[in-house]
Amino acid sequence: MSALQDVLDEIDAANAKDPTQEDGRPAAQIYGERMSSELARLFPDASEVLQIAARGQHVERWLLPRDSYPMDRPGYFAWRKEQGRRHGARLAGMMSKAGYPSAEQERIGVLLRKEGIKRDAEVQALEDVICFTFLKWYFSPFAEGRDADGLQRIVEKTALKMSPEGRARVLEEFDLPEPFASAFRD
Incomplete structure (x- = not known):
């Protein structure tokens, strides 16, 4: 099995624990599959890091509920920023385990924190x-x-x-x- 498939499988296993269900399946897992499908359709030559970012963009998102932050605009932005940081760290750990180099582990965080949008x-x-x-x-x-x-x-x-x-x-x-x-x- 490839390193990419190892990471995608680990993302799917993590997201399979989402307590929110959609059509009888974990909602986070369905979201990851939809993201991967749209990425493959829109950007068929996407790098492995981008493929991982798409699949894991909401990895274990339910672990930090929106209502754990103030329910106002600043609270929303703080929650979203922390989610990006957490998702990047979680995926970097999965990538490390699968043998990806540290530069690619760092890159996943850049993508998920949306650093350089419109420029990258x-x-x-x-x-x-x-x-x-x-x-x-x-x-x-x-x-x-x-x-x-x-x-x-x-x-x-x-x-x-x-x-x-x-x-x-x-x-x-x-x-x-x-x-x-x-x-x-x-």
Whole structure:
């Protein structure tokens, strides 16, 4: 078995412990599979580090619940920052065990903390995959019960995180109603 497969299997085993279920399976495991699927579709030549980052982007996310931080904007950003740090450290440990060099273990943290977004091609690729996964699998349930203005702001923030190529591809692949579609136009 390859080092990459060893790490992916360890991520899946960790995420299989997620108590939140979706269609009778651990939600974190399904999310990782969806991220890997979108990465393979959008970036078929992705490096092993990017493949690991996509699969493990939310590794054991439930261990640090959102409500363990203040339920305000600064609390959300602090929680998200800590999640990125924790996920990077957890994946680096898995990579170390599988024999990946320390430079690649450090790189995984850069990707998951989104350092250099808009400047680093792999960080940007990961962000585009995150946005596609959100739009494809999670946007509809997320949108239920939300007001139109709030939802528009979320769509606009999602589009701003994406590369121009990613936004163009969203317009090709998704039948978004106006004004959502306008958020993805350059």
